[in-house]
Amino acid sequence: MNILILGAGGREHAFAYKISQSELCDKLFIAPGNAGTAQFGKNIDLKLTNFDAIKDFVLKESIKMVVVGPEDPLVLGISNFFTEDLELKDVALIGPSKRGALLEGSKERAKEFMSMHKIPSAAYQSFTSESLQAGKDFLDTLKAPYVLKADGLAGGKGVLILDEVAEAKKELENMLLENKFGNAGEKVVIEEFLDGIELSVFVLTDGENYKMLPTAKDYKRIGEGNTGLNTGGMGAISPVPFANDELMRKIEERIVKPTVEGLKKEKIDYKGFIFIGLMVMKGEPYVIEYNVRMGDPETEVVLPRIKSDLVALFQKVAAKNLDKTEIEIDGNTAVTVMLVSGGYPEDYEKGKEITGIGDVEGSLVFHAGTKEFNGKIVTNGGRVLAVTSFGSDYKEALKKSYQNVDKLHFDKMYYRKDLGFDLS
Numbered sequence: 001m002n003i004l005i006l007g008a009g010g011r012e013h014a015f016a017y018k019i020s021q022s023e024l025c026d027k028l029f030i031a032p033g034n035a036g037t038a039q040f041g042k043n044i045d046l047k048l049t050n051f052d053a054i055k056d057f058v059l060k061e062s063i064k065m066v067v068v069g070p071e072d073p074l075v076l077g078i079s080n081f082f083t084e085d086l087e088l089k090d091v092a093l094i095g096p097s098k099r100g101a102l103l104e105g106s107k108e109r110a111k112e113f114m115s116m117h118k119i120p121s122a123a124y125q126s127f128t129s130e131s132l133q134a135g136k137d138f139l140d141t142l143k144a145p146y147v148l149k150a151d152g153l154a155g156g157k158g159v160l161i162l163d164e165v166a167e168a169k170k171e172l173e174n175m176l177l178e179n180k181f182g183n184a185g186e187k188v189v190i191e192e193f194l195d196g197i198e199l200s201v202f203v204l205t206d207g208e209n210y211k212m213l214p215t216a217k218d219y220k221r222i223g224e225g226n227t228g229l230n231t232g233g234m235g236a237i238s239p240v241p242f243a244n245d246e247l248m249r250k251i252e253e254r255i256v257k258p259t260v261e262g263l264k265k266e267k268i269d270y271k272g273f274i275f276i277g278l279m280v281m282k283g284e285p286y287v288i289e290y291n292v293r294m295g296d297p298e299t300e301v302v303l304p305r306i307k308s309d310l311v312a313l314f315q316k317v318a319a320k321n322l323d324k325t326e327i328e329i330d331g332n333t334a335v336t337v338m339l340v341s342g343g344y345p346e347d348y349e350k351g352k353e354i355t356g357i358g359d360v361e362g363s364l365v366f367h368a369g370t371k372e373f374n375g376k377i378v379t380n381g382g383r384v385l386a387v388t389s390f391g392s393d394y395k396e397a398l399k400k401s402y403q404n405v406d407k408l409h410f411d412k413m414y415y416r417k418d419l420g421f422d423l424s
Helices: 010-019 051-060 078-083 098-105 107-116 129-140 165-177 245-265 299-305 310-319 394-405
Strands: 002-007 027-032 063-068 092-094 124-128 146-150 159-162 187-191 197-205 210-212 221-223 227-230 235-238 272-281 284-291 333-340 364-367 370-373 376-379 383-391
Touching (some): 002 010, 010 310, 010 383, 027 051, 051 063, 078 092, 098 284, 129 187, 165 187, 235 394, 383 394
Parallel strands (some): 002 063
Antiparallel strands (some): 146 187, 272 284
16 A cells, blocks of 8 residues: 655654555655655655645545654644545544544643543643733642643643742743743643653554553753753653553553543544653652654654554554554664754754764664755754664663764764663
8 A cells, every 4th residue: 555654753764664664565655754764765745734735645646544743733633634535534544633632732631631531640720811820829839840831732842840939930921921832822731740750651542442552761851861951852762671560550550541441431533642651650650741643752762663564553543453453562672862953952053964874783763854955964953863773771772872873973963971871
């Protein structure tokens, strides 16, 4: 069959790498893709929110499956667009309905869903510009640090964690009155702070059945020792060493099962991934957030560990018989190190020539923000490359990734040298 992947980052490169290995895939297209995805299929210049243009391309190229990488088209309702169109309704689209995508598209909706289905999470309240003073009063009832979340999508940058209540009140004003995060911050969720260690769990579901995918741990802060600004992710490790059988049993029973059951009870059409961001406190798991797609850079360590045919799994999702299959997972550890542009996550320059990719041995290089220009591969984003390696444990895998990172270069290249520091 012919398959279309929507997206342009490292996640989509990892999908292209894995899907291209399937005997079920005849032609692979990636829209818009990057210099790395071009190795596995044909890049197509399509805007991810222009559903009519996507429809025209799907019909023209006889696409039978569409895999949606990023959250924006999902929140805007691309799944509904396909299911409600007579010419597209038989195309398998991997991604939840618009209503399902609200679990990521609205922090308030996600918290309401967790509360309704008794899924453990932090205490919270939501506020708008009209209830600003009530928000400030609520902050006075909490202990530091203070967590403020823009309700809508903010490109992974809509969460503030602040140590001083006065600063938290000022930032609440900036979000609600000064449009710090644009429309995403018209409503703000204030949460109690959960102090523990983070863990990401990934679930593939057809809306009724589910399969657990490998766990992963992402490193969000730009600076070593988890300091500095939040980023889209500076690296990831899978599996997470502390995610033992007992913890995973709690996660599945208290969080995964109630989440999928909640989708069924609310009759939400959901065919795709659920990314559950967790905080583990004294051995007990709590949900920080839902994402309705695979994470990035977690995808770059989770997908390479899946030995099963990914397209065959997606066919089971589309047919709602995911319970009729098992997923084979590589027992080794995978680690990815993200190379970013100087200045990221704030201002950075693009168009810097990348060298050394051909010298990498024993690791996978996933392109996150690249393009081809005049026969050269150049930087085209804040996060540029992800170097993924396997090992018997995360230390062995990390060593291999760092050895290959030394072969890569672009102007002002930066990466964290301390991944896994909190796992020793």
